[in-house]
Every structure is written in structure tokens, then in C-alpha cells.
Amino acid sequence: METKPTYNRGLVLAVMLIAAIAGALMQTSLGTALPTLMKAFDIDLSTAQQATTWFLLANGMMVPLSAYLAKKVKTKTLHVVAYIMLLAGVLISMFTPENADSWWIFVAGRILAAIAVGIMMPLLQIVIVNMYGQKERGAAMGMMGLVVGMAPAIGPTLTGWILDKDHSFLGLTLSAHWQSIFVIPAIILAIAVVLAPIMMKNVVPNQEVSLxxxxxxxxxxxxxxxxxxxxxxxxxxxxxxxxxxxxxxxxxxxxxxxxxxxxxxxxxFLDVRVFKVKSFTIPTIALILAMMAMFGVEMMLPTYLQNVRGMSALHSGLTLMWGALFMGFLSPVAGVLYNKFGVKLLSFVGFGLLFVGTLPYIFLTAETPTIIVTVLYAIRMAGVALTLMPLTTAAMSALPDEKASDATAANNTLRQVSTSIVVALMTSVVQNIINNQTPGKALKLSDPIAYASKVLNASLDGFRAAFAISLAFAVIGFVITFFIKNQKEAK
Known part of the structure; x- marks a missing residue:
């Protein structure tokens, strides 16, 4: 019989989710602001992309270390330090002077923030596993999915909204300036830094482990x-x-x-033996495929809307907002459905929706109605919501609680690497097709209209190929689902 802890688990989870919102926003919200940063710092695109590249690298390298830190350092201490580091990173980037020579300061802030996020996100799963019993874990993982899934999805839209014009937020004026994109995460983190010492508890048992x-x-x-x-x-x-x-x-x-x-x-240092447990490894593989299918479209679709359809960053983000909201709504529901129906059925439905929502994307044209793009994206995100947290919960529940930190680190490491690979894969496929199919400059001089038409068709072919790859991930994930044990949370 499971014994409930004496502390308030809801308050502990609330603090972690508040901080996780800011951490998730910092992971994806910068893409929309790259053109603005290029102009402000007088740098080229490759230099501006360092802010994303180094964030990704630092975050990925921290994930394996999270298992050791979770075992060695008290839960409360680790959270407080991570929140302070993330806030410091946000503020460093936010107040970087606007000139090319100072760009390294901006990147340094991003690296510090990435280190903090690399600690926070895996630790969130570890704490949930240690804090909630088998019956309640699915719902708690669903709440985590609300943050992990929805916050990154709305990040680019939020950035586009801020950069579109001046706004008012909590009595503060957010000017249409790149520094303003850090204000909301900074406020959220400041709240978490104040609440963490009071509401956080030492949930994860510490061990005498050496590094x-x-x-x-x-x-x-x-x-x-x-x-x-x-x-x-x-x-x-x-x-x-x-x-x-x-x-x-x-x-x-x-x-x-x-x-x-x-x-x-x-x-x-990281117990890779967890992959010997098939009931952990198979859901983890399916989870990776769902992530790759999600990021493959989530990354390329805004570029299609802006480059092919001529939308602004704000309007392209708004087009996808319903999908983000749909995912945010369904993530907690997926936790409840997991308790009732188990992971196998939800995975079938989830990957099925991913397939249905992705297939039409390989036939997109420059005239495809925006409402169709929006509805299909919402269907895809519903499929993602029905797979991510149930698969994560199933994988984590397949191992003893004392292996939670190792399992979480292994799970998150593979997710981080897989999303990095799919971003590089999609970008290279699109760019290579565009380069190969773009006509020579002679046609541009002799027949500008024909040249523009061929460039547009090259872009469309590139995006369609990327969407086809995402469709393949969904199909493989659906096949992998047949090998998942049809388990539900214990009752």
C-alpha cells in the first residue's frame, strides 16, 4: 500500500511547472526573433544561429549529468540553484549591449540558461516519479506534458506578438524590441525563485555516489x-x-x-543497462519517433507560411496557435486516459492522428487555404498529445523507482539527440532541393516571372520532402506500437 507524503505534492509540482514554463519558452522562442537580432547586433544569419546552436549543445551535454546531480544534491537545493542560473542566463542575454563585439555575451547567457534547463527538465520527471504512486503518476505526467508540449509550441507565436508592436503586460510596457522577449520568462522565473525555498521539498532520496x-x-x-x-x-x-x-x-x-x-x-555515471528492459526501450523508441515527427513539421511549417505564403512571423504563429492550444488541452486528458485504457491504445490513436494530419502536407501548394493548414496541424498536435506523456509514463513505470533518475536521463538524452538530428535533417533536405532546383541567374534577367515561379516550386518541393520524412516517422512509430506491452497504471 502506497503511503502519501506529509508535504503538499500539489504545491511542489506547481513550483516546478512554473519554472518549467520559462525553461520551455527559452528553448524555442528565439527562432522568430533571429532577423531582429541580426539587425540589432549587425551580424549575419550564421552568427545569429549560434544562440540556438550553443543552447542546444549545452542543454544536450547536461542531460547525462542530471542523473548524478539528482542522486547527489538535495532536491530543493538543486531546484533553487537551477532557477537562479536560468534567471541569470535570461538577464545576461536580455541586457547584452547591441553591437557585434558583444554578441558573445548574449550567447554566454544562452549557454547558462541551457545548462539550467538541462538540469530542470529531467529533474521534473524524476521528482514526479518519486512523488506520485502508480495510480496518480499518469495525471501528473499529463500536467507536465501541458508545459513541456504547449510552452514551446506557443513560444514562437509569443515572440512574434511581442515584436509586432508595443504591448502592456502586468502594468509593464513591452516595446517591440528584442529585449522584451525575455521579460515574461524573467518574471515567471523570479516568482519561481521566491517560491522554491518555501514550497519545494527534498523528494528524491540522496545517495553517496561519486562522480x-x-x-x-x-x-x-x-x-x-x-x-x-x-x-x-x-x-x-x-x-x-x-x-x-x-x-x-x-x-x-x-x-x-x-x-x-x-x-x-x-x-x-549513466546506467545504460536500463535499455535491457524491453518495456522501457520500446516505448522510448516510439517516443523518439513521435518527437521527430512533431519537430519535423513544427520547425518547417512556419518557414513555409512565411517564405511561400508571405505571412509575417506573428501571423504564421497565430495560424498554428490552435494546434498548440489543442495539445495543451489534451495533455492532461491523456494522463487520465492512460490510467483507463493503457499506453497501447493511446499510441495507436496518437500515431494514427499523426499520420492523418501529416499526409496532406506532402501535397501543400502556395494556394492551400490557411484553415486547412490550421486544422491539420491541430490534428497532428492532438496525436502528439496522446503519445508523448503516455509513452513517457509507460517507459518510466517499467523500471523501479530507484532507477528513475537514470531512466529519465537516458530518455531525455535520446529525445534531445533525436530532435537535433531531425532539425538538421529537415533543414538540409529543404536547402539541398532548393539549391538543386533553383535556376541560374540568366533566367532571372531574361524572364523574372518564370524565374520566380521556378524558385517557388523548388521551395515547395523542399518542404514537401521534409513533410514526407515526418510522415515516415509517424508510420514507423505506428508499427513500433504493435510491440508495446499493453500496460496501464496499477489500480
Whole structure:
């Protein structure tokens, strides 16, 4: 019989979710602001993208360390430190002077924020597993899905709204300036920093574990080079040995040594043995495919709306807002449905909706009605909502609670790497098709109308190919669902 803790679990979860909102916003909200940052700092696109690239790299490298920190450091202390680090990172980027020489300060703030998010997000899952019993865990994971899924989805729209014109927020004036995009996350984090020392509790049992420095170095270098290689694909191309192929090879080599060392250690830095449990590994693979299918369209669709349809960043974000709201609404519901029907049925329905919502995207044209794009996106996000948290809960429930930190770190590491890969893959596919099909400048001079038409068709072909890849992820995920054990939360 499960014993409920003496502290208020709802308050602990509330504090973590408040901070997670800001952390999730910082992960995806910057993309819409890149043109504004380029102009403000007088930098080119490749330089501006460093703000995203280094955030991704730092966040990915921190994930394996989260398991060790969760075991070694008290829960309350770890949360307070992470919230303060994230707030500091936000403020550093926010108050960076506007000139090219100061851009490294902006990036440094992003790196600090990424380190904090790399601690916070895995720890959120670990705390939920330790705080809630089998009967209640699905609903708690659903609430986490509301933040993890919805906040990144609305981030680009929120940024576009802020940059569109001056606004008023909580009595403050948000000017249409890049610094304003950090105001709301900073306010949310300030609230979390004040509440955490009062409401947070030491939920995760601490252990006397030592830090294996060699494992830390191997994982940091391995994941760093691996992700760095894939993030360079968009600018350097798949054939570039120095910037793409070599870093990936080096990363894989270090990661193989890392895995080998973990299997030899009595107390591993990251217990990769969790993947020997099929009821953990199979839902995790399905989860990765759902994430890749989601990011494949979520990343490319706003670019299609802006580049092909000529929409502003704000209006392209608003077009997708209903999908974000739909996902936010269904994520907690998915937790309840998981308790009632189990993960297998929800995964079938979820991947089925992903397939139905993605298939028409490979036939998009420059004249496709916006309402169709919006409805299809909402269907896709409903499918994502019905798969992410149930699959995560099923994977975590397959292992003993004492393995929660290792399982969470392994789960999040694969998710981080997979989303990095799909971003690089989609970008490179679209760019390569556009480059190969764009006519020469001679046609532009002799027949500008024909040139513009061919460029538009090249862009459409690129986006359709990317959407087809996302469709493939959904199909493979649906097939993997057949191998998932039809488990439900214990009653």
C-alpha cells in the first residue's frame, strides 16, 4: 500500500511547472526573433544561429549529468540553484549591449540558461516519479506534458506578438524590441525563485555516489561533437568532412567508449543497462519517433507560411496557435486516459492522428487555404498529445523507482539527440532541393516571372520532402506500437 507524503505534492509540482514554463519558452522562442537580432547586433544569419546552436549543445551535454546531480544534491537545493542560473542566463542575454563585439555575451547567457534547463527538465520527471504512486503518476505526467508540449509550441507565436508592436503586460510596457522577449520568462522565473525555498521539498532520496570524471568527459565530448556535427549540416551540407562528418564520427567514437565504460562500472555515471528492459526501450523508441515527427513539421511549417505564403512571423504563429492550444488541452486528458485504457491504445490513436494530419502536407501548394493548414496541424498536435506523456509514463513505470533518475536521463538524452538530428535533417533536405532546383541567374534577367515561379516550386518541393520524412516517422512509430506491452497504471 502506497503511503502519501506529509508535504503538499500539489504545491511542489506547481513550483516546478512554473519554472518549467520559462525553461520551455527559452528553448524555442528565439527562432522568430533571429532577423531582429541580426539587425540589432549587425551580424549575419550564421552568427545569429549560434544562440540556438550553443543552447542546444549545452542543454544536450547536461542531460547525462542530471542523473548524478539528482542522486547527489538535495532536491530543493538543486531546484533553487537551477532557477537562479536560468534567471541569470535570461538577464545576461536580455541586457547584452547591441553591437557585434558583444554578441558573445548574449550567447554566454544562452549557454547558462541551457545548462539550467538541462538540469530542470529531467529533474521534473524524476521528482514526479518519486512523488506520485502508480495510480496518480499518469495525471501528473499529463500536467507536465501541458508545459513541456504547449510552452514551446506557443513560444514562437509569443515572440512574434511581442515584436509586432508595443504591448502592456502586468502594468509593464513591452516595446517591440528584442529585449522584451525575455521579460515574461524573467518574471515567471523570479516568482519561481521566491517560491522554491518555501514550497519545494527534498523528494528524491540522496545517495553517496561519486562522480566519474572520465565518464563526464566522454559524455560531454561525445554528445557535444555529435550534436555539433548535425547542427552544422544546415550551413555546411552533408558532404563537408571537417564540419559535419568528422565531428559526428568523433562524437560516436567517444559515445561508444562512454557506453563501454558504463557497462564496466559498478556504479555507472549513466546506467545504460536500463535499455535491457524491453518495456522501457520500446516505448522510448516510439517516443523518439513521435518527437521527430512533431519537430519535423513544427520547425518547417512556419518557414513555409512565411517564405511561400508571405505571412509575417506573428501571423504564421497565430495560424498554428490552435494546434498548440489543442495539445495543451489534451495533455492532461491523456494522463487520465492512460490510467483507463493503457499506453497501447493511446499510441495507436496518437500515431494514427499523426499520420492523418501529416499526409496532406506532402501535397501543400502556395494556394492551400490557411484553415486547412490550421486544422491539420491541430490534428497532428492532438496525436502528439496522446503519445508523448503516455509513452513517457509507460517507459518510466517499467523500471523501479530507484532507477528513475537514470531512466529519465537516458530518455531525455535520446529525445534531445533525436530532435537535433531531425532539425538538421529537415533543414538540409529543404536547402539541398532548393539549391538543386533553383535556376541560374540568366533566367532571372531574361524572364523574372518564370524565374520566380521556378524558385517557388523548388521551395515547395523542399518542404514537401521534409513533410514526407515526418510522415515516415509517424508510420514507423505506428508499427513500433504493435510491440508495446499493453500496460496501464496499477489500480
Amino acid at each position: 566519474d570524471i572520465l565518464s563526464l568527459v566522454l559524455s560531454t565530448v561525445g554528445f557535444g561533437f555529435f550534436l555539433w556535427g548535425f547542427t552544422n549540416v544546415a550551413t555546411a551540407g552533408w558532404g563537408d568532412f571537417g564540419e559535419v562528418i568528422a565531428p559526428i564520427i568523433v562524437g560516436v567514437a567517444f559515445l561508444l567508449v562512454f557506453v563501454w565504460r558504463q557497462l564496466k562500472l559498478d556504479v555507472p
